[in-house]
Amino acid sequence: MKKNRQDQITSPLFSRREFIKNSMLAAGASSVLSAAGSASVKAATTPNKLSLIVSGYKLDRVEALIDGRVQVEGCDIKFEPLGIGDINTNVFSGPQTLDVTEIGLHPFMLAYANDGFREYSLLPIFPLRVFRHKSIFIRTDRGIKGPEDLRGKKVATPGFSSTSLTWLRGIVQHEYGVKPEEIQWVQSSKDSSAKAAGKVSKQESMVPKGLSVSKGPEGKDESDLLESGDVDALFHAAEPRAYVEGHPKVARLFPDFRKTERSYYKKTGIFPIMHAVVIRNTLVDQHPWLAKAVFDAYSKAKIMMYGHLRKVGWATISLPWVAQEIEETRALMGDNFWPYGIAPNRKALEALFQYSHEQGLATRRLTIEELFHPSSLEFMEN
Numbered sequence: 001m002k003k004n005r006q007d008q009i010t011s012p013l014f015s016r017r018e019f020i021k022n023s024m025l026a027a028g029a030s031s032v033l034s035a036a037g038s039a040s041v042k043a044a045t046t047p048n049k050l051s052l053i054v055s056g057y058k059l060d061r062v063e064a065l066i067d068g069r070v071q072v073e074g075c076d077i078k079f080e081p082l083g084i085g086d087i088n089t090n091v092f093s094g095p096q097t098l099d100v101t102e103i104g105l106h107p108f109m110l111a112y113a114n115d116g117f118r119e120y121s122l123l124p125i126f127p128l129r130v131f132r133h134k135s136i137f138i139r140t141d142r143g144i145k146g147p148e149d150l151r152g153k154k155v156a157t158p159g160f161s162s163t164s165l166t167w168l169r170g171i172v173q174h175e176y177g178v179k180p181e182e183i184q185w186v187q188s189s190k191d192s193s194a195k196a197a198g199k200v201s202k203q204e205s206m207v208p209k210g211l212s213v214s215k216g217p218e219g220k221d222e223s224d225l226l227e228s229g230d231v232d233a234l235f236h237a238a239e240p241r242a243y244v245e246g247h248p249k250v251a252r253l254f255p256d257f258r259k260t261e262r263s264y265y266k267k268t269g270i271f272p273i274m275h276a277v278v279i280r281n282t283l284v285d286q287h288p289w290l291a292k293a294v295f296d297a298y299s300k301a302k303i304m305m306y307g308h309l310r311k312v313g314w315a316t317i318s319l320p321w322v323a324q325e326i327e328e329t330r331a332l333m334g335d336n337f338w339p340y341g342i343a344p345n346r347k348a349l350e351a352l353f354q355y356s357h358e359q360g361l362a363t364r365r366l367t368i369e370e371l372f373h374p375s376s377l378e379f380m381e382n
Contacts, residue, residue: 056102064301072297088201106163107203113362120278121373125298128275131261136253142232147176153232156225158191161206164237170355185213190221193238208360
């Protein structure tokens with residue numbers, strides 16, 4: 001009798017090599033990403049379907065949406081890969097050519113609260129989340145042993161009001177008792193990560209009143225400031241060049257940041273959100289079904305990523321203990337450790353709303369109900 005694929009996989013005669021071969025073929029569409037480079041990816045136009053321009057980073061959790069394995073029901077999409085700074089500028093003060101796009105969460109909050117921005121609404125889709133304890137770098141010759149030692153120190157930042165920096169200041173204040181007012185901030189004139197992130201948008205450069213904030217020397221990026229000793233520490237989403245190149249006096253504040261970040265999650269239940277997804281309001285007004293169709297597509301693409309990680313992550317990700325990392329992440333955070341929807345993310349969202357207002361960035365404390373499209377408040381993943 002002929003065996004089906006499941007029988008083959010579970011049979012002892014089905015070799016490990018055959019398993020890898022078949023699994024790779026099943027996931028082979030992912031190679032489209034590398035082949036596409038920086039070019040747009042566009043589905044074939046179908047009559048009577050809505051054409052959408054979708055933008056963001058090429059992340060594993062949206063890969064199936066980009067390469068067409070997942071469709072936005074009723075739509076043809078053209079995907080345009082852009083850095084977050086360029087996306088923010090396009091949406092908040094530029095040509096607004098994007099219909100659905102990844103967006104910096106905190107810049108969106110500031111545009112809404114401070115600038116009266118209303119052309120787009122958030123959907124509870126969060127393509128980028130990062131625990132941020134890893135993002136504090138120090139000079140090892142300045143007596144900084146823990147976060148409390150940052151009081152009175154000079155700390156560099158590229159920009160000031162990005163999502164990552166707002167989270168960092170909030171975490172340092174609420175977990176370690178050091179307020180932003182107790183630090184001397186130095187804003188670098190250049191950002192070494194600009195090539196990947198795009199130019200810093202207006203909403204990422206806001207400096208509130210009541211803080212000590214000075215401008216760094218012209219022509220020096222944040223890594224230069226740390227390397228030269230002009231500052232004592234650095235808050236930055238990206239690893240500074242001085243750290244990457246192994247400067248002997250530059251280190252992370254939290255050497256075992258994995259342990260620290262896992263403890264933070266156990267204590268707070270917060271997995272910090274960096275980016276969300278927005279949709280053009282006029283489109284949803286014309287097509288009320290569209291917000292849910294977009295949410296479902298992003299969710300399905302992410303669930304496909306989960307399946308790929310569980311089945312062949314150990315083979316396709318170039319890290320030797322990735323299987324254990326996946327198992328330990330699921331044990332701590334659950335099977336859906338990257339959740340979409342309001343309910344599982346309410347605590348993280350409200351924490352960022354609080355941090356933004358108390359740091360003098362948003363003019364008032366924002367709410368979920370005003371920022372997210374009303375139709376999306378009850379969206380849940382299947």
